[in-house]
Amino acid sequence: MELFRQTNIDFLRWKWWAIGASWALILIGLLSIKLHNGLKFGIDFAGGTQIALRFRQRPDIDRLRKLLDTGNFGDNGIQRYEAPEKNEVLIRVQQQKKEGRDITAEVLALLRQGLGASADPARLDLNIQGRDNLAARLVAADPDRVAGKPGTNPADTYGRVAELIIAHRSRLAIFQSPADVDGVPGITPAVKDWVKANTTAGPFVLLSAESVGPQVGADLRKTALWATATSILGMLVYIAWRFRSLPFGVGAVVALIHDTLITVGLLSLFGREFNLVVVAAILTLVGYSVNDTVVVYDRIRENQRSPKKEPLETVINRSINQTLSRTVLTSGATMLVVLALFFLGGEVLHTFALTLIIGILIGTYSSIYVAAPIVVIWKNVLGRRKLAAVSPAPAPRPAAPSPAPRPSAPASSPNASPGKRKKHRR
Amino acid sequence: MSKRLRWRVLTILVVVAGIVGGYVATGYAHARKEWIGPGRPPLSEALKRGIKLGLDLRGGIHLVLQVNTADAVKAERDEAVETLRAQAREQGVTLGAFEFPSEASFTIATVSDEKKLDEIARRWLPDWTLGSAGGRASFVLKDAARRATEDNAVSQAIETIRNRVDEFGVAEPLIAREGSDRILVQLPGIDDPKRVKDLIKNTAFLELKLVEKGPSTDKAQLLPPDGKIPADMELIEGKPDPGQRSTNWYLVRKAAAITGRDLKNARPSKGQFGANSVSFYLTAAGAEKFGAFTGANVNRYLAIVLDKRVQSAPVIHERITDQGQINGSFTPEEANDLALVLRAGALPAGLTYLEERTVGPSLGLDSIRKGIAASVAGGLLVFVAVVFYYRRAGWNAVLALILNAILLLGMMSLFNATLTLPGIAGFILTIGMAVDSNVLIFERIREELRAGRAPKTAIENGFSKAFATIIDTHITVIISAIFLLQFGTGPVKGFAVTLMIGLLISVFTAVFVSHTVFELEYGRRQHIDALSI
Numbered sequence: 001m002e003l004f005r006q007t008n009i010d011f012l013r014w015k016w017w018a019i020g021a022s023w024a025l026i027l028i029g030l031l032s033i034k035l036h037n038g039l040k041f042g043i044d045f046a047g048g049t050q051i052a053l054r055f056r057q058r059p060d061i062d063r064l065r066k067l068l069d070t071g072n073f074g075d076n077g078i079q080r081y082e083a084p085e086k087n088e089v090l091i092r093v094q095q096q097k098k099e100g101r102d103i104t105a106e107v108l109a110l111l112r113q114g115l116g117a118s119a120d121p122a123r124l125d126l127n128i129q130g131r132d133n134l135a136a137r138l139v140a141a142d143p144d145r146v147a148g149k150p151g152t153n154p155a156d157t158y159g160r161v162a163e164l165i166i167a168h169r170s171r172l173a174i175f176q177s178p179a180d181v182d183g184v185p186g187i188t189p190a191v192k193d194w195v196k197a198n199t200t201a202g203p204f205v206l207l208s209a210e211s212v213g214p215q216v217g218a219d220l221r222k223t224a225l226w227a228t229a230t231s232i233l234g235m236l237v238y239i240a241w242r243f244r245s246l247p248f249g250v251g252a253v254v255a256l257i258h259d260t261l262i263t264v265g266l267l268s269l270f271g272r273e274f275n276l277v278v279v280a281a282i283l284t285l286v287g288y289s290v291n292d293t294v295v296v297y298d299r300i301r302e303n304q305r306s307p308k309k310e311p312l313e314t315v316i317n318r319s320i321n322q323t324l325s326r327t328v329l330t331s332g333a334t335m336l337v338v339l340a341l342f343f344l345g346g347e348v349l350h351t352f353a354l355t356l357i358i359g360i361l362i363g364t365y366s367s368i369y370v371a372a373p374i375v376v377i378w379k380n381v382l383g384r385r386k387l388a389a390v391s392p393a394p395a396p397r398p399a400a401p402s403p404a405p406r407p408s409a410p411a412s413s414p415n416a417s418p419g420k421r422k423k424h425r426r
Numbered sequence: 427m428s429k430r431l432r433w434r435v436l437t438i439l440v441v442v443a444g445i446v447g448g449y450v451a452t453g454y455a456h457a458r459k460e461w462i463g464p465g466r467p468p469l470s471e472a473l474k475r476g477i478k479l480g481l482d483l484r485g486g487i488h489l490v491l492q493v494n495t496a497d498a499v500k501a502e503r504d505e506a507v508e509t510l511r512a513q514a515r516e517q518g519v520t521l522g523a524f525e526f527p528s529e530a531s532f533t534i535a536t537v538s539d540e541k542k543l544d545e546i547a548r549r550w551l552p553d554w555t556l557g558s559a560g561g562r563a564s565f566v567l568k569d570a571a572r573r574a575t576e577d578n579a580v581s582q583a584i585e586t587i588r589n590r591v592d593e594f595g596v597a598e599p600l601i602a603r604e605g606s607d608r609i610l611v612q613l614p615g616i617d618d619p620k621r622v623k624d625l626i627k628n629t630a631f632l633e634l635k636l637v638e639k640g641p642s643t644d645k646a647q648l649l650p651p652d653g654k655i656p657a658d659m660e661l662i663e664g665k666p667d668p669g670q671r672s673t674n675w676y677l678v679r680k681a682a683a684i685t686g687r688d689l690k691n692a693r694p695s696k697g698q699f700g701a702n703s704v705s706f707y708l709t710a711a712g713a714e715k716f717g718a719f720t721g722a723n724v725n726r727y728l729a730i731v732l733d734k735r736v737q738s739a740p741v742i743h744e745r746i747t748d749q750g751q752i753n754g755s756f757t758p759e760e761a762n763d764l765a766l767v768l769r770a771g772a773l774p775a776g777l778t779y780l781e782e783r784t785v786g787p788s789l790g791l792d793s794i795r796k797g798i799a800a801s802v803a804g805g806l807l808v809f810v811a812v813v814f815y816y817r818r819a820g821w822n823a824v825l826a827l828i829l830n831a832i833l834l835l836g837m838m839s840l841f842n843a844t845l846t847l848p849g850i851a852g853f854i855l856t857i858g859m860a861v862d863s864n865v866l867i868f869e870r871i872r873e874e875l876r877a878g879r880a881p882k883t884a885i886e887n888g889f890s891k892a893f894a895t896i897i898d899t900h901i902t903v904i905i906s907a908i909f910l911l912q913f914g915t916g917p918v919k920g921f922a923v924t925l926m927i928g929l930l931i932s933v934f935t936a937v938f939v940s941h942t943v944f945e946l947e948y949g950r951r952q953h954i955d956a957l958s959i
Binding site: 052054102104105108121129130131132133136137140155166167169170173205206207208209210211212213215216223226227228230231234235238239242276277279280283284286287288290291294295298302322323325326329330332333334336337338339340341343344345346348349352353356 | 482490492594595615616617618619620621623757758759762778779780781782783784785786787788789791792793796797799800801803804805807808811812815847848850851854855857858859861862865866869873891894895898899901902903904905906907908909910912918921922925
C-alpha cells in the first residue's frame with residue numbers, strides 16, 4: 001500500500017500563507033496567556049499543596065469545600081479527578097505564608113473530623129494508615145500468639161500480614177468497613193477478628209500528596225527555562241555543524257521556537273496546567289521537531305549534490321515531496337502511540353500526551369512550512385544583496401548552497417559513494 | 427549463508443541473550459533479597475523484580491529538606507561564648523554585657539584587659555577574628571570555619587536521618603545531599619507521610635535539668651522579686667496536656683545534668699497505670715554523672731526537657747544511676763518513635779521541608795496498570811499499521827520493534843535505571859522513534875525500486891542512504907534527552923534515561939537487525955522478482 005506515489009506538490013507556493021497562519025497561531029496563544037494573566041503553573045512551579053483522595057461514597061464537593069474553608073488555608077480549590085464513578089477528588093491549597101505548617105496532615109485531619117470519622121486514637125483508620133502503623137499495632141496485640149515461639153519474629157510475621165491487608169485495600173480501591181478483611185487471603189481468623197474489633201474504615205484513602213515550597217518552585221522554574229533554552233541552543237549548534245550552514249541551523253531553530261510557542265500557547269488556551277511533566281513533553285517535542293526537520297534537510301542536501309543546477313525552491317520542493325510519505329507515516333505512527341497514552345495512560349499522563357499531540361502536529365507542519373521556507377527566504381534575501389553589491393552582471397547562481405562541495409563532505413553518509421560501498425560488501 | 431552474515435546473526439544472538447540473561451539475573455538478585463520462602467524464588471518473581479520501579483509506580487515518599495545551618499553556627503557561637511567566659515574568669519578579666527548582632531558574631535561592651543583577652547582569643551578561639559577598640563571587643567566567626575560548621579551540620583544531619591530511617595526499617599532508602607544545604611530522602615513503600623516526616627524532623631535534643639521552681643501557669647510567680655531570670659536559670663514551657671488550655675512553666679537550671687549524648691539505648695515501655703512511656707539507659711560516663719547529680723538532689727524535681735519543652739518533671743526519690751523513664755501522654759506510635767529518635771541521636775540543626783511527594787500504593791498500582799495498557803495498545807496499533815502498509819517487510823519492522831522493547835527493558839535492568847510513569851511514556855515514545863527508522867529505510871527501498879533498481883540493490887541502497895538520516899535524527903533527540911537530565915527530579919529524569927537507552931537500542935535494531943533479517947530473507951536467492959514492501 002502507498003499513500004503518496006511520487007507527489008509533486010509545490011509546497012513553497014503557499015509559504016507566505018503558512019507564515020501568516022503560524023503568526024496567527026502564535027498570537028492566539030500569546031493572547032490566551034495574556035488573558036489568563038500568565039501561564040497556569042502547577043504546584044511544581046507555583047508552590048503549594050495538592051492532595052488526591054478516593055472516597056468511600058460519591059463525595060459532596062460543596063460540603064468538602066465548606067470544610068476546607070474552615071481550615072484557614074487561604075486560597076484553595078477542589079475538583080473531581082479521573083472518572084466520576086471512581087469517587088476521586090483533587091484538593092489544592094496555595095503556598096502558605098507561615099512556614100512549618102504540615103498542610104497535608106491538617107487537611108486530612110480536618111476532613112476526617114468533618115466527615116464524622118472515628119476520632120478514637122485506639123482504633124486505627126484502615127483507609128488512611130500505612131503498613132507500618134498497622135504492623136506495630138498487630139505486634140503489640142499479637143492475635144496469632146507468635147511472640148516467643150522459636151523461629152518466628154513477630155515484626156516480620158505481622159509486617160507481612162499488614163502488607164497483605166494494605167494490598168487488599170489497593171485491590172478493593174477502598175475498605176467499605178473493617179469486615180472487608182474477610183477477603184484478605186493468607187491471614188488467620190484471629191487477625192481478622194482483631195482487625196474487625198480494633199479498627200475503623202475512614203471516609204477516604206490518600207492516593208497522593210505533594211507539597212512544594214516557594215524556593216523549590218522558583219528553582220524548578222529556573223531549571224525548566226534553562227533546560228529548554230540550552231536544548232534549543234544545542235540543536236542550533238548541532239545542525240549548524242552538521243549541515244555546515246547557518247541558514248539551515250537558523251531555520252531549524254526558528255521552527256523549534258515556533259513549535260514551542262504555539263504548543264505553550266495552545267496549552268494555555270485549553271486551560272492546561274504547566275508542570276514538570278509538561279516541560280518534559282516540550283523538551284521531547286523539541287527533539288521530535290528537529291528530527292522531522294533534519295530528515296527534510298538531509299534530503300535537500302543530498303539533492304543539492306546532484307550535478308543538475310536547479311533553483312533552490314525546486315530542490316526544496318522536490319525534497320519535501322520525496323520525504324512526504326515518510327513524514328506522514330512516522331507522524332501517524334507516533335500519533336497512534338501518543339493517542340494510546342492520551343486515552344489509556346490516566347490523569348497524570350493526560351496533559352503530557354496532549355502536549356505531544358499538539359507538538360507532533362505542529363512539528364510536522366513546521367518542518368515543511370517553517371524550516372524549509374526560511375532557508376529559501378534567507379538565501380534569496382542574502383543572495384539578492386550580494387548580487388547588488390558585487391556586480392549587476394549575471395553572477396553564478398546565488399541560490400547555490402553554502403560552499404559544501406561534494407568531495408569534502410565528510411559528515412555525509414559513509415556509504416554514499418558507490419565504490420566505497422562495493423568494497424565494504426566484500 | 428555468507429561468513430559475514432553468519433557473524434551478524436551471531437552478534438545479534440549474543441547481544442540478545444546477554445541482555446535478557448542479565449535481566450533475569452538481576453531479577454533473581456533482587457527477588458532473593460526479599461524472598462522468605464524455601465528454595466529459590468520462582469522465575470515469575472524474578473521477571474517482576476528485574477526493573478526497579480520509581481516511587482510514583484510503587485508508592486513511597488520523596489522529601490527534600492533544608493538544614494537550617496544557622497542553628498549549628500549559633501551553637502558554635504554559644505560554645506565560644508561559654509569558653510570565653512570561663513577563661514576570662516580564670517585569668518581575672520572582667521567582661522561586660524554580651525550582645526549578639528548575628529548568629530556568627532558577638533560583641534562585649536567593656537573589657538578590663540584587652541591584651542589578656544587577645545591572648546585568650548588566640549589560644550582558645552582560633553576560629554574567631556577579634557577586633558577591639560576603646561574597651562569594646564567584637565568577635566566574628568571566620569568564613570572558612572563557618573563553612574566547615576555548616577558543612578558538618580549537613581553531613582551530621584544526613585547521618586542522623588540515615589540512622590533513624592534504618593531503625594524504622596525501610597528497604598532501599600535513598601538519602602543524599604543536594605546542593606550545599608539540602609537533603610533528598612526517598613523512601614519506597616512507605617505510605618505514612620505524617621509519621622515519617624515527624625520522625626525525620628524531630629530534633630530529639632534531650633536534656634535533664636534540675637527544677638528550681640514550678641510548675642506554674644503564671645510565669646511571674648516563678649521569678650524572684652526583681653522579676654529577672656537569674657543568670658544560671660531559664661524558663662521552659664511544659665508540653666501542653668490535651669484538654670488543658672494554658673501551659674505550665676518551669677524555672678530550671680541552665681546547666682543540664684545529662685543530655686542525649688549520654689544515652690546508650692532507649693526503648694518504649696509501660697509506665698505507671700500501663701501508660702506508654704520511654705525508658706532510657708545511660709553510658710558508663712553518663713551514669714556516673716547522673717548518679718552524683720541525683721544523689722545530691724533527692725526529693726527535688728527533675729525536668730525532662732525534649733527540644734526545649736518539658737515533657738515531665740518527676741520527683742527524684744533516690745540516687746539513680748544508669749536508667750530512667752520519660753512519661754507523657756504518648757500513643758504507642760509516639761512512644762515507639764521517641765525511643766527510636768533517642769537511639770538514633772539528635773539532629774545538629776533544625777530541618778525545613780522544601781518539597782514533599784507521597785504516592786499511595788493504590789495509585790501506584792493504578793498507574794502501572796494504565797501504563798501497561800497504553801504501551802500494549804500503542805504497540806499493537808503501530809504493528810497493525812506497519813504490517814498493513816508494508817506487508818511482508820512490515821513483519822520485519824515488527825520484529826525489530828519487539829526486540830527493541832525487550833532490549834530496552836533488559837538494558838534498564840542492567841544499568842539499574844528506575845522505571846517511572848514518565849519513563850513508561852519514554853518507553854512508548856521510543857517505539858515511535860524506532861518505527862521512524864524503519865519507515866525511513868523502507869521508503870528509501872521503495873524509491874530505489876521505483877527508480878528501477880533490482881531488489882537486492884534496492885535493499886542495499888535503501889539501508890545505506892537512510893543510515894545518515896537515522897543517525898542524525900537519533901542524535902538530535904539524544905541531545906534533547908541530555909538536557910532533560912538536567913532536571914534532577916526523579917520522574918522526569920526517569921523519562922530522559924529511558925528515552926536515551928531506547929534510542930541507542932533503536933539504532934541497533936533498526937539498522938543492524940533489520941538489515942540482517944532482510945539479508946536472511948533475500949540474500950540466498952539468486953533472483954528476486956519482487957519485494958513485498
